[in-house]
Amino acid sequence: MINAHATTSQSQKSSRPINAPSNDLENRRCALLNWNNYEEDEVVAEGKISSTNPSTKVHCVPLGRDCWKVWVDVVFDEYQTMEVYRATMDAKQLGEAVGSTLAWPKSSIKMLP
Secondary structure (H helix, E strand, O other): OOOOOOOHHHHHHHOOOOOOOOOOOOOOOEEEEOOOOOOOOEEEEEEEEEEEOOOEEOOOOOOOOOEEEEEEEOOOOOOOOEEEEOOOOOOOEHHHHHOOEEEEHHHEEEEEO
């Protein structure tokens, strides 16, 4: 018996599982709030939502139900050395994450117009 396997190039594969609902927040601009400040909405960075699917991985670690995957576009100067919520091999401080993705607590994300 011969098994035929269809192959798909990496560029054709979706980052979302086939059965996952579409993410209407994907690519929406957002403000990242200081996850360690519970008293006020202190904006530390801006970026875009990459995924809200809990099974999506950020640097090989699933998001889980409390985080969203975000692209970090801009980190404000005074927060460059702030510890990220979930450190990766590439970013332990927020300034190191510019141009990359992070897991960020969804309770500390504010959508921008």
